[in-house]
Amino acid sequence: MLYMWATPNSRRVSILFEELGLNFDVTPVNIRAKEQFAPEIVALNPFGKVPIVVWQEKGEERQLFESGAILIDFAEASGKFLPLSQKERGETLSWLMIALTGLGPHSASAHYWSDLAIKKSAHALEYHVNFTARVYRLLDDRLAEHSYLAGNYSIADIAAYPWISVSEWTTLDLEEFPNLANWYRRVGSRPAVQRGMSLPSGITLD
Ligand SMILES: N[C@@H](CCC(=O)N[C@@H](CS)C(=O)NCC(=O)O)C(=O)O
Numbered sequence: 484m485l486y487m488w489a490t491p492n493s494r495r496v497s498i499l500f501e502e503l504g505l506n507f508d509v510t511p512v513n514i515r516a517k518e519q520f521a522p523e524i525v526a527l528n529p530f531g532k533v534p535i536v537v538w539q540e541k542g543e544e545r546q547l548f549e550s551g552a553i554l555i556d557f558a559e560a561s562g563k564f565l566p567l568s569q570k571e572r573g574e575t576l577s578w579l580m581i582a583l584t585g586l587g588p589h590s591a592s593a594h595y596w597s598d599l600a601i602k603k604s605a606h607a608l609e610y611h612v613n614f615t616a617r618v619y620r621l622l623d624d625r626l627a628e629h630s631y632l633a634g635n636y637s638i639a640d641i642a643a644y645p646w647i648s649v650s651e652w653t654t655l656d657l658e659e660f661p662n663l664a665n666w667y668r669r670v671g672s673r674p675a676v677q678r679g680m681s682l683p684s685g686i687t688l689d
Pocket residue numbers: 488490491492493514519531532533534548549550551
């Protein structure tokens with residue numbers, strides 16, 4: 484069972500599950516309605532956030548939260564999208580961490596200050612947009628030489644893609660980063676990515 488909402492961090496996991504061909508159910512957790520703080524969700528993730536995965540493995544129930552942990556765990560278990568060789572694995576983890584700790588949090592903060600905050604702060608907006616632009620430049624430079632962030636298509640691309648899909652939240656123009664824009668179209672042409680991005684079915688973030 485994947486607990487998720489129509490948000491970038493959740494869709495990292497639905498994309499990976501679609502790529503792996505897993506048969507999984509989705510429980511929508513409406514974060515705008517604060518459903519992430521319901522006792523049954525907090526019991527699964529004490530941080531009160533999605534995504535969360537609960538599944539049976541060798542007759543035992545397992546549960547995981549934090550999108551990065553879920554991506555690494557399922558990639559390792561399947562032997563896909565995270566190379567086995569130490570050198571390539573390390574390189575993939577470096578780019579995964581850029582997506583997890585740079586792209587995601589600063590895009591989210593740029594979104595907060597550009598749209599969600601009731602009390603605006605031009606300084607806070609500028610700080611997070613500039614930081615996000617620094618990450619976009621890094622990815623754009625990297626993708627000038629590589630088709631994917633870490634050699635082959637991997638969980639680094641899967642972690643970055645849903646955040647680039649909401650580039651307008653950051654006030655940045657994706658087309659000003661042409662290699663990143665081309666990568667975005669390349670990754671977005673994958674049927675599994677399209678299916679993962681359409682979950683939870685029929686729900687859009689308001
Ligand atoms: N680092 C966490 C972040 C998860 C996160 O912030 N999820 C958002 C939705 S994308 C959420 O649950 N927000 C509700 C809240 O923070 O209360 C991850 O990657 O899983």
